[in-house]
Amino acid sequence: MTHRPVPSEYNSYYEGYVSSAGDDPIAQLEQQIVAFEKARGLDESAASTPPAPGEWTLKEVLVHLCDFERMFSYRALRFSRGDATPVEAFEQDTYVATSGANRRPLSEIVDELVSLRRATILLARSLSEEMLDRAGSAGGHPVTVRALIFITPGHSEGHLADLRRDHRELR
Template identity: 40%
Template sequence: MINKPRSDEYAPYAEGYVNKVPDGADVLQVLADNQIKTYNLFHNMTDVQAMHAYAEGKWTLKEVLGHMIDTERVFSFRAFVFSREDISLPGFDQETYVFSTDFNSRTIQSLADEFKAVREATLFLYRAFSAEQLKRSGVASGALVKVGALVYITAGHEIYHLDIIKERYL
């Protein structure tokens, strides 16, 4: 089991994500369980439903899912790089990523399938980390982060967006 990281093992912005993972939970199981939950949520939507934004200027549900996919790729890539002892990566601008593609032109089922595939790859990577690799760290967006913390950040980021979807979209 991967232990919940201490606050000095990740950037302050990530605390909200880390704290979304319940204390004592097996974070890999949380990721596996939420893979199914998130996939089903989006796969069962119509494209009309998935084009909903809760306010002017806010992302559509397709864009939210696209952002979740992009961010999981970034977090898992960071974990991969740092686990191999490469220690510095630039940050990424989520707005640029979302608006540099056209998630809205895709079907929600296509996005849901991509999410499921990305999560499957993430789980293979995270399950393969040794105890030593989970302790390794690197710099991303100018802040030190440990590999194990990135696992929690990945899980918490998804939970964060699922909460927003539940509160503001559905």
């Protein structure tokens, strides 16, 4: 990618994610796989226990990252292919609450997330500058494919920081 997205390429809600993305979002996407893999060794009980009342468990965070990865890759694929049909927002809290994450084996969740991430990386690598410049509407706001590729690792960074804080094994 030749440049970072400018603020007009995405909803201001995502500014923190874009700011948290490095200058090479594909390299950052790859590096985050290492962090995801570290979660594999955590105790199932600890991974299913929220760090504080009302907070998501580690398993719920990882399933949320799976959902986010799917949603934002789907948007990038559609818009990159010239399909500018508006895409609705998704309600992350409802997705997490109904995911059944805490009943799943942690290793299965990590496998899913790593597989999704590898697919995202392959998609991102396949995009030409022309495709990166294409845009669509998501959640009622315009967004370019380039911005979506930057938002994805930036979003993961915030969750990884929280997980590292709550689970020293992930540091």
